[in-house]
Amino acid sequence: MTAFKICVGTRSAVSLRVPASKTKLIVSYHNFRETPDDLTVTYQKLSRYGADIIKIVTYANTITDNIKIYRLLQQAQTPLISFCMGDYGIISRILYKRFGSYLTFASLQKGKESAPGQISIHELLHVYQAQIQNKQTAIYGLIGNPVSHSISPVIHNTLFKEMNLNNIYVPFKVDKIDDFIRAFRELDVKGYSVTIPHKESAINHLDAVDPMAKKIGAVNTIVNKDGKLVGYNTDCKAAIQALGDTDHASGMGEKHEHLKGKHVTLLGAGGAARAIAFGLQECGAQVSLVNRNYERAQSLARDVGCLSIKPDDLPSMQTDILINATPVGMFPAVNETPIDKDQLKPNMVVFDTIYNPIETRLLREAKSRGCTIIGGLPMFVNQAAAQFELWTGIKPPLKLIREIAYKKLVGE
Numbered sequence: 001m002t003a004f005k006i007c008v009g010t011r012s013a014v015s016l017r018v019p020a021s022k023t024k025l026i027v028s029y030h031n032f033r034e035t036p037d038d039l040t041v042t043y044q045k046l047s048r049y050g051a052d053i054i055k056i057v058t059y060a061n062t063i064t065d066n067i068k069i070y071r072l073l074q075q076a077q078t079p080l081i082s083f084c085m086g087d088y089g090i091i092s093r094i095l096y097k098r099f100g101s102y103l104t105f106a107s108l109q110k111g112k113e114s115a116p117g118q119i120s121i122h123e124l125l126h127v128y129q130a131q132i133q134n135k136q137t138a139i140y141g142l143i144g145n146p147v148s149h150s151i152s153p154v155i156h157n158t159l160f161k162e163m164n165l166n167n168i169y170v171p172f173k174v175d176k177i178d179d180f181i182r183a184f185r186e187l188d189v190k191g192y193s194v195t196i197p198h199k200e201s202a203i204n205h206l207d208a209v210d211p212m213a214k215k216i217g218a219v220n221t222i223v224n225k226d227g228k229l230v231g232y233n234t235d236c237k238a239a240i241q242a243l244g245d246t247d248h249a250s251g252m253g254e255k256h257e258h259l260k261g262k263h264v265t266l267l268g269a270g271g272a273a274r275a276i277a278f279g280l281q282e283c284g285a286q287v288s289l290v291n292r293n294y295e296r297a298q299s300l301a302r303d304v305g306c307l308s309i310k311p312d313d314l315p316s317m318q319t320d321i322l323i324n325a326t327p328v329g330m331f332p333a334v335n336e337t338p339i340d341k342d343q344l345k346p347n348m349v350v351f352d353t354i355y356n357p358i359e360t361r362l363l364r365e366a367k368s369r370g371c372t373i374i375g376g377l378p379m380f381v382n383q384a385a386a387q388f389e390l391w392t393g394i395k396p397p398l399k400l401i402r403e404i405a406y407k408k409l410v411g412e
Contacts, residue, residue, distance in 0.1 A: 028055035028081075035065035035084055039072045047078060053102060055081040059116070060089035063174050064183040071186075073100040086117045087148075091141070091170045093119060097133035098168070104130070127154055128168060129161060139187060140169040140391060143180065143202070143222075144195035147171035149331045149356050151408045152193055155384055158404050159396050167392075174198065181205040181229070191391040192222040193384075196327055199235075199271020206231045216278045217303060218271035221387045232390055235275035238382035240283060242374060243321070243351060260284035265309075265317055267338050268325035269296040272353055276325055277304045285321075290314055314343060321349045322366075329360040337361040346370030355380040358409050377405060 027049045029042055035058035036042070046054045054076070060066060069082050069092050076082075079102045083092040096104035106121040107113045124130045142152050148171070156169035167190070174180045177198045182205075194202050199218040203209055206219070207228040213219045219231035243259065262285045266277055269291040277300060280287050287306035291297035294310050301308035309317065328338040334357055344350065350366035355376035363373045381401045388396045 024052040025050070026053045026055055026081075027051035028057070031058040032085070033059055035060055035068050037068065039068055040075065043072060043076065043080070051078065053079045053081060057082065058084055058089075060084035060086045060092070062176075062179070063088050063091075063172055064179055065089065066092045067183045067186060070099050076100070084117070085115050088173055089117045090119060091172060093117065094124065094128050094130055094170050095133070095139065095168070097130065098135065098137045098139065100135070127157055128170065129157065130168075133168060134166070136166060138165075138167045138190045140167055140191045140193075141172045141189060142169070142193045142195060143172050143174050143177065143198055144193075145173050145175060145197065147173050147195070150195070151356065151405055152384065154408045155401055155404055156388065159388055159401070162400065163392070163394055163396075165392065177201050178205050185227075185229075188224065188227075190224045191387075193387055194220050194222060194231075194271075196270065196272075200274070203231055205229075212236065216275050218274045220271065220275070220383065221390055223390050233275050234383040234386035234390070235272055235379070236279040238379045238386065239272075239276045239323075239351075239353065240279045241382045242376075242378040243349075259321075261286065262320040263318060264288070264321040264323060265290060265314070265319040266323045266325060267291070269293065269300045270325065273325035274300060274303075276323060276353070277306060281306060288317065288319070291326075314339070319348065321351065324350075324352045324354065324360075324362055327354070329362055330354045331356045335361060337365065341365035341369060344369040344371055348372070349374065352376055353379055355405070356409060358406075377402070377409075381405060 027046045029046060039056060042056060043054060065084055066089060069084055073080055073082055081102045083089060083096060083101060083104060092099060093104050105118060106124045107118050108121060110120045140156060142150055150171060153169050153171060160167040199220055202219050206222065207230065209231040213231050213233035216233050216236060219233055220235045221232040223230050259280065260283060264280050264285045264287050266273055266287055267290050269289060277287055277289065281304055289297045289301050289306060289308045290311055292311060297308040324338050326338050329336050344366050346369060348371045350363065350371045351374040352360045352362050353376045354360050358375055358377060363375060366373050381398055384401055385396050385398055
């Protein structure tokens with residue numbers, strides 16, 4: 001079969017004569033600036049050329065531009081190739097079969113992309129298993145910004161494959177959580193992970209919130225229950241489990257007596273810090289919050305019922321456990337650290353909630369100062385397992401999640 005591809009502007013008029021036989025005609029429209037609202041009009045104009053396949057590719061300036069492409073694909077009568085370029089459009093490339101696109105494009109390898117937002121063929125086929133999608137594939141994903149560092153797609157897609165579930169997990173790069181939640185209800189997404197910076201603000205756009213998550217004031221998990229979005233927090237329990245270094249602790253309280261009375265200095269005042277602070281208080285720890293924005297630290301301290309201290313007072317603090325719940329030191333800014341190493345004292349326990357890289361600069365310096373260190377991977381594994389169970393009702397093996405995560409992070 002021979003195929004001709006003709007690129008036209010929507011205002012142009014061309015006369016095409018294509019031999020009947022086996023020759024196929026593709027007529028395409030590309031917009032490298034935006035995703036217009038009138039894509040149906042563009043499609044109708046291109047249809048007049050009698051093409052066998054129509055291709056409409058636009059540039060996404062926001063995550064909700066993908067919904068315009070999805071709607072267009074639902075209406076198409078002629079086979080249509082359609083997706084968004086750019087970082088915000090990656091999901092439309094991955095979900096091409098679920099959306100109804102005739103095909104998608106991928107680069108032969110990372111770094112060899114021919115258009116913005118294009119992912120490698122290896123990632124498309126082996127991480128997202130895009131080739132086995134269909135219209136019934138259930139969508140799950142990560143809400144955040146940034147999301148490119150996350151290994152959650154590798155974790156959850158591998159688990160879906162192992163459990164033989166027709167599900168896919170994709171990264172949603174989201175700026176405005178309200179616009180996203182409203183627009184993506186149309187896709188009937190079955191569940192979300194929520195990360196920086198939306199853990200607190202997401203609560204205001206859900207249909208219901210679990211009592212513990214409501215108390216904390218932050219969610220990291222959303223479950224679609226018959227069209228109603230319900231928020232949960234698996235960070236709290238996961239962090240306490242990580243501090244206890246156990247896979248089997250089912251809650252807090254008596255399971256974590258080793259935290260009772262301990263002086264804990266917690267860096268951060270965002271969603272993760274909120275969850276950890278509430279968990280520590282429930283375990284009887286004495287918590288002091290430190291944040292660059294002192295007013296935010298004070299506000300969280302009032303909610304939790306603990307102390308807040310100014311960053312300048314940190315060097316004089318006597319603490320048993322130091323926890324970093326900020327993104328400082330996270331990939332790609334791996335040379336950053338939230339605290340001067342001279343403030344790290346021997347016999348302190350230093351817990352960094354960052355899991356990428358596995359060993360942050362904070363942890364390396366803490367180890368050199370004689371501290372006991374805990375990386376973010378145990379917390380990540382625990383919360384991911386809890387999320388998966390909330391979504392599917394299946395309890396995944398922690399060992400498998402740990403192995404998948406470790407291999408991805410060390411580049412095996």
